[in-house]
Amino acid sequence: MKNKNTFAKVLSYVSRYWFYVLCSVGFAAVSAVLALYVPIIIGDAIDLIVAKGVVDFAGIIEILKRAAVVVFITALSQWIMNVSNNKISYGVVKDIRKEAFEKLQILPLSYLDSKPQGDIVSRIISDVEQFSEGLLLGFTQFFTGIVTIVGTFVFMISLNPRIALVVVCITPLSLFVASFIAKKTYTMFQVQSETKGEQTAIIDEMIGNQKVVQAFSKEEQVLERFAQVNERLGKCSLRAIFFSSITNPATRFINGLVYTGVGFTGAMAVVNGNLTVGQLSCFLSYANQFTKPFNEISGVITELQNAFACAGRIFEFIEEESQVPDVPGAEELSHVKGLVQMEQVDFSYDKDKKLIQNLNLTVQPGQRVAIVGPTGCGKTTMINLLMRFYDVDQGCIKVDGTDIQNITRKSLRFSYGMVLQETWLRAGTIKDNLIIGKPDASEEEIIAAAKASHAHSFIMRMPKGYDTEIKEGGGGLSQGEKQLLCIARIMLSLPPMLILDEATSSIDTRTELKIQSAFARMMEGRTSFIVAHRLSTIKEADVILVMKEGNIIEQGNHDSLLAQRGFYYNLYQSQYL
Amino acid sequence: MKKLLVFLKDYKKETFLGPLFKLLEAAFELIIPLVVAAIIDVGISNSDKNYIIRMCTVMVLLGVVGLVSSITAQFFAAKAATGFATKLRHALFAKIQGLSFSQLDQVGTSTMITRMTSDINQLQSGVNMVLRLFLRSPFIVFGAMIMAFTIDVKAALVFVVVIPALSLVVFGIMAVSIPRYKGVQTALDKVLSITRENLEGVRVIRAFGKEQAEQQEFAHRNGEFTTKQLLVGRISALMNPVTYIMINVGIILLIYVGALRVNSGAISQGEVVALYNYMSQILVELIKLANLIVTLTKALACAGRIENVLSLESSMKEQIKEELMGNQAYKVEFQQVSMRYQGAGGESLSQISFAVRPGQTVGIIGGTGAGKTSLVHLIPRFYDTSEGKVLVDGRDVKDYSLKELRAKVGIVMQKSVLFHGTIRENVCWGKEDATDAEINEALEIAQAKEIVQNKPEGLETVVSQGARNLSGGQKQRLSIARAIVKKPEILILDDSASALDYATDKKLRQKIAELPGDMTVFIVSQRTSSIMHADLILVLEEGKIAGMGTHEELKKYCQVYQEIYYSQYEKEAEHEK
Secondary structure (H helix, E strand, O other): OHHHHHHHHHHHHHHHHHHHHHHHHHHHHHHHHHHHHHHHHHHHHHHOEEEOOEEOHHHHHHHHHHHHHHHHHHHHHHHHHHHHHHHHHHHHHHHHHHHHHHHHHHOOHHHHHHOOHHHHHHHHHHHHHHHHHHHHHHHHHHHHHHHHHHHHHHHHHHHOHHHHHHHHHHOHHHHHHHHHHHHHHHHHHHHHHHHHHHHHHHHHHHHHOHHHHHHOOOHHHHHHHHHHHHHHHHHHHHHHHHHHHOHHHHHHHHHHHHHHHHHHHHHHHHHOOOOOHHHHHHHHHHHHHHHHHHHHHHHHHHHHHHHHHHHHHHHHHHOOOOOOOOOOOOEOOOOOOOOEEEEEEEEOOEOOEOOEEEEEEEEOOOOEEEEEOOOOOOHHHHHHHHOOOOOOOEEEEEEOOEEHHHEOHHHHHHHEEEEOOOOOOOOEEHHHHHHHHOOOOOHHHHHHHHHHOOOHHHHHHOOOHHHOEEOHHHOOOOHHHHHHHHHHHHHHHOOOEEEEEOOOOOOOHHHHHHHHHHHHHHHOOOEEEEEOOOHHHHHOOOEEEEEEOOEEEEEEOHHHHHHHOOHHHHHHHHHHO | OHHHHHHHHHHHHHHHHHHHHHHHHHHHHHHHHHHHHHHHHHHHOOOOHHHHHHHHHHHHHHHHHHHHHHHHHHHHHHHHHHHHHHHHHHHHHHHHHOOOHHHHHHHOHHHHHHHHHHHHHHHHHHHHHHHHHHOHHHHHHHHHHHHHHHHOHHHHHHHHHHHHHHHHHHHHHHHHHHHHHHHHHHHHHHHHHHHHHHHHOHHHHHHOOOHHHHHHHHHHHHHHHHHHHHHHHHHHHHHHHHHHHHHHHHHHHHHHHHHHHHHOOOOOHHHHHHHHHHHHHHHHHHHHHHHHHHHHHHHHHHHHHHHHHHOOOOOOOOOOOOOOOOOOOOOEEEEEEEEOOOOOOOOOEEEEEEEEOOOOEEEEEEOOOOOHHHHHHHOOOOOOOOEEEEEEOOEEHHHOOHHHHHHHEEEEOOOOOOOOEEHHHHHOOOOOOOOHHHHHHHHHHOOOHHHHHOOOOHHHOEEOHHHOOOOHHHHHHHHHHHHHOOOOOEEEEEOOOOOOOHHHHHHHHHHHHHOOOOOEEEEEOOOHHHHOOOOEEEEEEOOEEEEEEOHHHHHHHOHHHHHHHHHHOHHHHHHHO
16 A cells, blocks of 8 residues: 555656656667567578578568668667656656755754654665666666567567467466565565664764764774674675575576477477478577566566665655644744744643743843753753744744744744854855855955954964865864854844854853954844853843743843842852852 | 775685686576577477477476576675675774774765765675676677687677677776766765755754755755766666667678578578577677666776775874883873874964873863864874874873773763763763762762763663753763763863853862872863863963963963953952952
8 A cells, every 4th residue: 555655656756757758668669669570580581591502692681671770770769768767767866855855944843853864864865866776777677578578479479379378378487486586585675774774873873973982992892883783784685685686597597498498389380380490580589588578577676666665765754744834924024123022832842741831021122131041941942932943832922023923934033143052064165154144245244244253363274264165064173163153154144133052152261252242232232042151141131031941930130130049149159159 | 996806805715606607507508599509400300309309308407507506606696795795894894993083084974974885885786796797798798609609600700790899889888987977976975965964954054044045055966966867877878779789780790691601501591590599699698788787887986985995094003112202200291292184274283392290180271273172182192293292101192002092091072972872881981891880970970960860761761863862961961971980090071061050060070179099180171260270271372382380370470361261250350450
């Protein structure tokens, strides 16, 4: 049932290339039929070569000319078929991959946060790859195979029904043998791919964190763990590969039987005068040709099984529930003043574990809000809700009086400038990374932003300045430098509201102090939410929210909170001493 | 290729026997046209039905022998191929374990993962196929040619012309497509990298409303990939039609020459059929070959990529010497140390000299990118100095085995990494046979006790891959516990309290100070409070030592330190002014 579904979906993708499908099937038929016709022509020619002195040269040359034309047309249609097949398979795969990636952009963060990254990558990359190979193979061999089988059958019947019957009776045996082996080996392949998955997980984790492995001198143990799985993989691969590879010799053996059967009945027919030698030779080559597609189809079936399994995994991903789309007529947020209200907000990641309950908060335009509290108290959750990475369970969040559910996500998020503790830089030049929020920024603007965030001087020390290429994940830069770049990014785009989550945690305090003044200027008139450990940052906030276990337990400014001598007071004491 | 072939060495028997049995099978296959010729020339001409039956039995027997040798061959091929891949994977993994940090920086994680997984898989199928087919195909081709010679030398000359021409075309197409296939893989790498980036940076991308732009970029890379695939596809699509034309032209020539030879009485009609059959056999073989050449081409491209990693010589040579280079009274000593990262513009550290006695605590402070991390990474020899010496217990770190050296050092890195497994397993990375008491003690010192206590499964709580089920602070504390359980002679905390609040940070430092024995501790931090009680404080500024001494001394004489200090303790600064 599930397979059928997948099949229908694959068909719907393939049907977009109907023109090429028509070409493929049409020219497959032409080339298969003509390829069958060639042996007949040659057989005719052989019949004209009887014995010494009994050779009809004029006839032979005539026939051979015809053969040459047919061969040329066959080759041409083969080529057109191949090219069409490439177009279809690579095109379908391109579409599917594109769709998967588009899906990635609209999946809710709750899905992306809960799935291992490697799993999603392997769906979009390896599974699609495997599927493409299967599809291409299917197109090249399946249709030609079927057309060849049907065509051969018709030709043979027209030549001699009795011999044709022999072929038809024995050949399906090979299909039977093939499917028997395929069934038996299917589980072996499953074991193999599971073991492969297990091994990939180890590789991904250990090589991804190779430096830690070496720091603890764990190379040997890790290698040993790897070797265990590797041994197992070697063994189950051997089983799967060997047993499945019996298919080919087995079916070829059956072909041999078919061939012998044809030879025998044919020879007998010639002796009895029902067949010419030329026809026999042509029959024998048919017997070969008739059985070949059976072999190929049996091979293709295993391949296709695998391909469909992969396609299933991709479709599963593509059909994953997307985030709720923006409501129709959702407002575009512009000229944001910065009034942020949270009204009776309830939220939790896991329905069984309550987190934020009945949270109420009003932030006036231009206010600076600091969020403090021990790790795991819900600071990051607040950001998730403000940015609408997650939707609230109950209650609502309003910006300038409008419920954010009624605002387009893009305009909402664009109104916030966000710097997170976990920096994210992409492979590309420094400049590419800076202009992400303002692609049309001028050279002067970029440099001004970098100077304000005190990133300019270290950028200039790099080999090619702003055009220095940085590697995947910003490798080569220190944690602090990465943060400076992320800050420069925001300084360049200057959004109306700010979210700073430990934005300066890895930057030294002197630089921070310098940035602070730039920050202060930036925060002027901008509503800002700041998560920080550092007192200097917190102290200047208009409102300090002290959070614990998902709730705001204290609220006020620095002095009033100190006067309360509560949780904040304790935090302050420990930190200052 | 040579480097990789070594891994087949242990499978000499298999690599020899596999193709041998394949050849045996092929030999039997080659005899069949002879038998058919005998049936036509002897059986049919003489109308000898018994002879026909006998010959058909011979054909069935040949088939059985062929089946047995073919299955044997498949077994040996599968064994050699999987064995080869298993050994290669092991070697590659071990190679990566031995790469130095600067090489790891250069090569990049994701490409190593691809090489370990998909490239080796491709290569495995390649080896398997070569063992099965690449001896068999030429053997059949040349065998058929030789058999043709035994029939008639002049007619067989047609083969002599056709076969080299064919090989030229096949190898020509291969030669053209290998570099293009490498291009395809590089394009795939780019598709992979944008997918990974989008998964990692999903929050930033959405925050900047970049979904559309990312989709466009993906569509662009995906399109480029498809274009490259289609280009290679167009070239390999030629393979089949071209070989088909060449073989059939050969057949036409053969029939014509055969006609001439029969006419002059040199050969019989049956022999022309046999010649024709040989030519058909070559055709069948070549079509098979053409389809598989794509696989081989891929495998060769992958082999190149694997070889690149294997041929990396670890840039860190171990030369164990007992010789003392400095004063044994010092635990750690830097003598005029300078360090430059590979490919970097300038030196990251220059002319650093200091010495630390056992049991002392060293604080390292300085601006972002000042070289703090680079400095501590020299102690366990993650990187080599470009000038000067680092001594541990009076011996140059280059004279230790890496294992011995790193056994002395416990390091907590800036980015805390935990591995998939239980909390116990993770902590035991530091000390394999740690008892519960030792683990608990380490957890207590690292202020991580409560993490374990709050979990129902305690120490057996499973840490998910990438430790997504733990907060940043929890990860950090557990990785501190992991270093402490080791009871190292030298403990390095590289800004490892950045995600901890001040109170926890302080308790942690107190506990470490209370530890018995004389552990030498290096604390890298942005916070003066973390290091002000250290016996020795190093102040770094742009890779140079800007000041060295105790807190009180530095506060008086070191300008950089003063700036850092007062940036954190403004009040006191005001007070003192």
